Amino acid sequence: MNRKVWIAALLAATAAYTSACGGGGSQSPSSGDGPSTVKDQDKPKEPIELLVYAAGVSAEEFDTRFRSVLKNKFPHITVNYQTNTKGNSLAELVSAGTIPDLIRTDIPTLKSSYLDLQLGYDLGELIKANKYDMTRFDPSFTQEMVDAGRTGAIYGLPVPPYFPTVLYYNKSLFDKFGVPYPKDGMTWDEVYEIAKKMSRTEGGVVYRGFSANFNSILRDNPFSLPVLDPSADKLADTEKWKTIFNNYKRFYDLPNNTIETTMNAENNAFGNGRIAMQANQHNIYLVIPPEIDWDIVSQPTMAGAPKRTGQRGPAYWSITRQSKHKEEAFRVIMEMLSDEVQLEDSKKGIPTTLVKKEVRDALGKGHPVYGSKNMKAISYYEPSAPTPKRKPELVDINGSSQTSVLYQQFIPFAQGKKDVNTALRDVEESLKKLLEQEKSK
Template sequence: MKNVYARMAPLCAMLLVLSACGGQNNDAQQGGSAEQTPKAPVKKEPITLSVFGFGTAQDNEFDQRYRKTLEEKFPHITFKYIPQSQGNSLAEMVARGETPDMIRTDIPNLKNNYLDLKLGTDLNELVKKHNYDLSRFNAPFIQEMIEAGRTGALYGLPYPPYFPMVLTYNKSLFDKFGVAYPKDGMSWDEVYELAKKMSRSEGSGVFRGFSANIMAMLRDNPYGYPILDPSAEQLYEPEKWKPLFNNFKRFYELPNNKIEATRPAEINDAFKKGNVAMQANQYSQYLPIPEEIDWDIVSYPSLEDAPKRMVWRGSFYWSIAATSKHKDEAFQVMMAMVSDEVQLADAKKGMLPTVANKSIREAFGKDRADLQKKNMKALFYYQDWAPYSPKRKAGLADVPTVVQQDSMAQTFHDVASNKVDLNTGLRQLDEKLKQELAKDKSK
């Protein structure tokens, strides 16, 4: 970050000098009239920018969030939005020679779905050219993207939302069994005691006390542990992972709280059935809860020996393809898409902003009557951000984050399902990571 600002300083100085030296026109200096014939606006050549973005579940999101603003600001640009769909993945588009100009990226897929496709465009020069202030963003989003790229390059600008971890609970079930609701600032031990009370059978029904998105909980842990060691070809310090595994595993050892048969069922379906009292997961508008469930949230539970910090998954990013013939225009469009104006509108609709602007954060959910009734302050309960996990050192073989996180989540699921013991599961995870590293080396 300091290098970016350091490179910007000479440019800013030059602009100041030019401004000071060229502030008067010739006529004024000669004592003549200062009036000038207005210059006709420069007509910009029309271009088309293709934007590859949201999955099919959010096909209208580009239009709803951006199109009107962009078409008003850039009348010479025709925007061709391309949603991801079957047979239309980014890799398939690249193979067909139809690479879009702008691409939605994220940290877990940066390697496999952007850099490995030879699409990486370092935005640092465009940041410098446009004197763009990166400090307006929450710092971890920029820092993690730079570190994930492993070369000092900046491969994207973060746009809303990001995804903090929270504990969601079913108020109706707590009312049914006469148990007090969870509250902000709870520890995992306190949540475990609640889960014991809420895991029960009644008549022909089984009521689970707890479910979780273990993949997110392990990847986005409060210690900032990486899954793959940053500098060695192995799982990062298995002994450090054991307490985390055991903390979560105990919930699935409770009577009537057996983990679902598959990871998607546990993460995506369990809480929606209406018979699960609590779920630890990311807060996201992309994970809607059925209207018939009377839910609320509290802050994510803390571990006794871990700092009390917000545990989070970063945002998505807008990036530019190396093949684009309109990189400068694409960057200007990206600046508009992450502007305060657009992020304020996003925040009011319930999307957590990626900028540090306090007034935008305070506008969160203002246009959402449903959110006004929820404990949304839980999203901001922790003042400090948990560290993101350190990335692999430059020059070393690497494994896409998405592969790392899925491999670890499957390991936990196998352990919680009693298919393997913890030591065996971690050993198998270590072997899996080494196999993936070997694949990367063979490319």
């Protein structure tokens, strides 16, 4: 069945249950048609252990957000948590036969760190059996997982955070130079005019008008344009990539606004206090020195592109096909994605994957820093549609590898060392080499 038809049918099937479930993440079946029933749930539970694996997420974060909730809800379940410490990569655990029950997956590495390891498990039957309300989630997130899996399966449910693109600005520098602050709803042309005014040298110090996290704004571009063509072994829509590359390069052609020599340095330049504006993600892991008086406005819009917020999608809670406790693992996921848990996340500045207005509107309101920022900038536009994924019959490569190829060529282009045609031709050649490597495996 066509993937989009399949998910539409699944959403329709669960929609009727929404009011009974209350839209929360801790619904229980009300009849005996699922793997367990109310009567079953009244019986004493046999103690079990679940191994949860999340690369890049500290044990402290997991404990703060989830552990006490899970302990109170499921006293019979012992949750063992593992992150990617030395010697404990997911591949190493799988090789050793220590396969987690739950894994925090994401779209860029879904292939290499989940499907290629033969861990993939379709949650479709558990969603149906538990009458779980999929309409709770932003549909772009659930659809992207279906598309990324390329089989019609739902390999995971979306967990915060996700990382929407915004425009940061240094209020102190705008005050210093007497330039009005940026505002929500600007275009890139308007931001360019501001960057002209803010790029200058004063007292021997160079102040740059603009910088950007290119990992973010190239990948999460306003056209939802993929790097690798969904239907052919080539760069997708070269003309649109020219438009995107040229739009950003003009900023680096301004006097006193030369791009940094490495992508990492450019991504982190805002923290040095001499950058007026930076296009970057709202990212709870982004560290801005406390002495910088900053705020955010909505991502600027580009001519010809939808007025949407570019965003790196969320991670997903996935179950492994090897797990012996799939039903219990799914109930744990339901609890971690409940309205109550996501409301607390939202108050801490963690953007929700839910459509519920109450949860969205709470963003940052309980946080000592975000509570004073223009957090409405994050939802000023709706999230961009997910990028089109490769046809199932075509060889694919990791999304993270595709993005790396792209931004590695942007730096020499922005430095004036390559013209746009050469830079994009080199991107395409690198993509073809990666595809050949993948085909030879």
